[in-house]
Amino acid sequence: MELDPEICERARLARDARFDGRFFIGVKTTGIYCRPICPVRPPKAENVRFYPTAAAAAEAGFRPCLRCRPEAAPGSPAWFGTAATVSRGLRLIGEGALDGDGTVERLAGRLGVGARHLSRLFRRHLGAPPRAVAGTRRLQFAKKLINETELPLAEIALSSGFGSIRRFNAAFLGSYGCPPSALRRAPVRRKTGEAGGDFVLRLPYRTPFDWHFLADYFALRATPGVEAVDRQGYRRTIALDGQAGQIHIRPVAGENALMLQVMLPDSRSLFAVVERVRRLFDLAADPDDIAAHLGRDPDLAPVVAAHPGLRLPGAWDGFELAVRAILGQQVTVKGASTLAGRLAAAFGERLPVADGPAILFPTPAALAEADVGAIGLPKARARTIRALAGAVRSGAVTFDAALDPGTLEDRLTALPGIGGWTAQYVAMRALNEPDAFPATDLGLIRSAAALGMAANAKALAARAEAWRPWRAYAAQYLWRAGAAGRPAPPGVAASAPRRKEKGVVLQPHG
Numbered sequence: 280m281e282l283d284p285e286i287c288e289r290a291r292l293a294r295d296a297r298f299d300g301r302f303f304i305g306v307k308t309t310g311i312y313c314r315p316i317c318p319v320r321p322p323k324a325e326n327v328r329f330y331p332t333a334a335a336a337a338e339a340g341f342r343p344c345l346r347c348r349p350e351a352a353p354g355s356p357a358w359f360g361t362a363a364t365v366s367r368g369l370r371l372i373g374e375g376a377l378d379g380d381g382t383v384e385r386l387a388g389r390l391g392v393g394a395r396h397l398s399r400l401f402r403r404h405l406g407a408p409p410r411a412v413a414g415t416r417r418l419q420f421a422k423k424l425i426n427e428t429e430l431p432l433a434e435i436a437l438s439s440g441f442g443s444i445r446r447f448n449a450a451f452l453g454s455y456g457c458p459p460s461a462l463r464r465a466p467v468r469r470k471t472g473e474a475g476g477d478f479v480l481r482l483p484y485r486t487p488f489d490w491h492f493l494a495d496y497f498a499l500r501a502t503p504g505v506e507a508v509d510r511q512g513y514r515r516t517i518a519l520d521g522q523a524g525q526i527h528i529r530p531v532a533g534e535n536a537l538m539l540q541v542m543l544p545d546s547r548s549l550f551a552v553v554e555r556v557r558r559l560f561d562l563a564a565d566p567d568d569i570a571a572h573l574g575r576d577p578d579l580a581p582v583v584a585a586h587p588g589l590r591l592p593g594a595w596d597g598f599e600l601a602v603r604a605i606l607g608q609q610v611t612v613k614g615a616s617t618l619a620g621r622l623a624a625a626f627g628e629r630l631p632v633a634d635g636p637a638i639l640f641p642t643p644a645a646l647a648e649a650d651v652g653a654i655g656l657p658k659a660r661a662r663t664i665r666a667l668a669g670a671v672r673s674g675a676v677t678f679d680a681a682l683d684p685g686t687l688e689d690r691l692t693a694l695p696g697i698g699g700w701t702a703q704y705v706a707m708r709a710l711n712e713p714d715a716f717p718a719t720d721l722g723l724i725r726s727a728a729a730l731g732m733a734a735n736a737k738a739l740a741a742r743a744e745a746w747r748p749w750r751a752y753a754a755q756y757l758w759r760a761g762a763a764g765r766p767a768p769p770g771v772a773a774s775a776p777r778r779k780e781k782g783v784v785l786q787p788h789g
Contacts, residue, residue: 287329290315297567300352300485303330305341312336317347334415335406342454343418345462348426350419353485353535354563363683364390365404368397369412370680370711373554377413378440389681417441418450420550425463427480430546432459438546478549481536484562487588490530490537492759493560496592499612500603503620504638505627515595516636519548523630523639528556537562542632558711561590569749576745578730579753582760589759591751597678597709598671599640601691604701605663606656621654622646643671663696670694678705684712707751716743716750723754726761 282302290298298315305312305328312330313319330336333349343349368390376386386409387397398408405412421439424430430438436447451459491510498508506515512529524543531538537560541552557563566588574580583589594600602622607615626641626649641649646668652661670676676690687710688702700717707715717723718740724733733739746753 282329282331284329288324291327292321300354303333303336303349305330305336305339310340310342311344312341312349313344314347314349314352317344319346331406332412333419334412337415337454338407338411342456343422348422350422351483353483354557364392364397365400367680367683368401368409372409372413372416374551374680375440377410378417379442383409414450418454420553421447421459422462423480424549425459428478430478432463434546435459438549440550478541478546480539480553481531481534482539482553482557482562483536485565486535487566488535489586489588489590492586493590493592500616502603502616502623502640505623505636505640507636514635516630516639517552517595518639519551522548525632525635526552526556528560555595559593559595561593561711564590569752572749573746573753573756578732579756582730582756586756586759589752589755591711591713591755592708593711594708596640597705598643600709601667601705602646602664604704605660605667605696608660608701609657618654618656622651625654626651643668647672659696663694666694667697678709680710682710684710684715707754712751714748714750716740716754718743722761723757726757730760
């Protein structure tokens with residue numbers, strides 16, 4: 280990752296918040312690395328070095344600053360839109376691939392590359408090898424729990440993936456020069472608190488951030504009993520590592536952050552929950568860079584400018600999203616939500632909760648042999664859902680972060696009733712693939728025609744080549760333009776072909 284020293288120096292001296300998380304500053308005279316917005320007196324230019332990530336600064340021997348708290352910076356976008364292998368590797372690291380007995384060799388094998396090549400890619404794009412990146416992320420998450428929760432330090436060690444108290448203490452002593460207990464007593468600590476099995480954390484993001492778009496998007500597609508969404512917050516049931524509960528996400532007034540409340544029996548799954556929520560709300564995105572790239576298209580530019588901070592809606596679970604996409608193949612978006620609610624009520628597990636969503640979405644094992652047609656599905660759709668559930672249960676289909684979108688598409692389209700459009704939609708949301716693009720979507724074609732871009736799928740796919748590597752975001756902008764009621768030119772809506780997959784007529788899904 281190349282950094283422009285002149286730009287970094289100007290941003291450092293100005294404490295420009297737009298660069299927070301884009302790079303970190305190592306100060307040679309103190310041995311500390313900081314965020315560009317650090318409130319301390321700026322050191323002399325000859326005493327600073329710039330690094331693309333916190334891991335790179337730590338790898339160079341610098342300790343995290345206790346004033347500006349690097350762990351509180353928005354997710355670093357240094358890797359975003361660069362090497363697909365790096366982005367998939369980072370997601371696997373976030374899922375714990377290098378925790379415990381995980382090795383770089385095993386991680387590289389899952390990604391289909393050699394360990395040395397993977398390390399070279401990580402150094403090129405992140406400035407540090409995979410294990411250093413994983414260690415810094417664990418350390419930052421642990422520091423976040425120390426500052427924002429009342430969890431005992433032993434629980435924080437395990438929740439952060441350290442595996443043992445000894446490793447936890449050694450990591451903090453090596454990075455901060457003191458044990459974690461000293462950091463808990465430090466005056467920089469900011470308590471949010473938790474009670475009764477609830478864990479509360481702030482998740483920062485880079486502005487602009489269109490919360491209302493995401494809330495409206497998820498609300499329209501919410502599965503009754505599993506999710507509950509309004510503009511004030513998003514709630515849903517979750518199951519991870521053998522325990523089940525709820526999460527509640529809402530914006531924090533006056534802060535560039537979301538508040539995450541996790542209601543689980545214990546804290547061991549916190550890291551995984553936070554990673555999933557960050558992907559669900561696309562908190563690692565750099566909206567300015569994406570908008571600048573897509574804004575080069577003169578026809579798309581007005582839509583991009585009209586909707587600043589648009590994010591790519593993710594998914595809590597890939598299987599759940601794929602089932603939801605199949606349910607939506609022949610009905611409206613609202614109708615698909617109704618069917619998903621029936622499916623969950625019939626085959627999902629109920630939780631003993633006092634309020635809010637109380638049904639876990641059915642597992643692949645529960646649906647593989649179920650009579651899903653009993654909820655009112657056509658035989659073909661029921662057969663497709665059972666086939667998908669059986670393939671996921673057997674491991675023939677996974678939504679593993681190691682998969683590239685092409686491999687996922689091949690595996691999904693091998694199943695009856697699933698074609699390229701559904702596979703692209705699932706890749707877009709379940710794998711958070713920023714370049715997925717369902718060009719045959721009728722809603723996209725209509726919006727593109729209304730903007731004078733293209734009148735059919737082939738022309739739209741050709742036009743979208745210039746939008747790489749952000750085609751998924753371009754799709755969101757086009758869907759947003761269509762939802763805003765922009766009329767299509769005369770004859771376009773009538774002449775646009777209805778999208779089909781393996782003989783199944785599909786409705787616009789934006």
